[in-house]
Amino acid sequence: MWGYAELVEILGDPSHREHRDRLDWLDLDDPTGFDPARFDAKAVTAALQRVR
Structure with a gap:
């Protein structure tokens, strides 16, 4: 999380220089x-469930 603001x-x-x-x-x-404002909780949950 600490690097997310830097990434944006x-x-x-x-x-x-790192773009x-x-x-x-x-x-x-x-x-x-x-798009840093876009977050799809259902898609993230589905992706995490596949990793199990």
């Missing part, structure tokens, strides 16, 4: 594929 900041700044690395890490072509 970096993705929001295309001139940040491209973070996009690659998230397997995104551009930051529009990442």
Whole structure:
């Protein structure tokens, strides 16, 4: 969690030196594929149940 705010900041700044690395890490072509305000609790619960 402590790095989440930093991730959001970096993705929001295309001139940040780690911007491209973070996009690659998230397997995104551009930051529009990442919406920090979107959270689907049902999808997360389903994904976690599959991991068990």
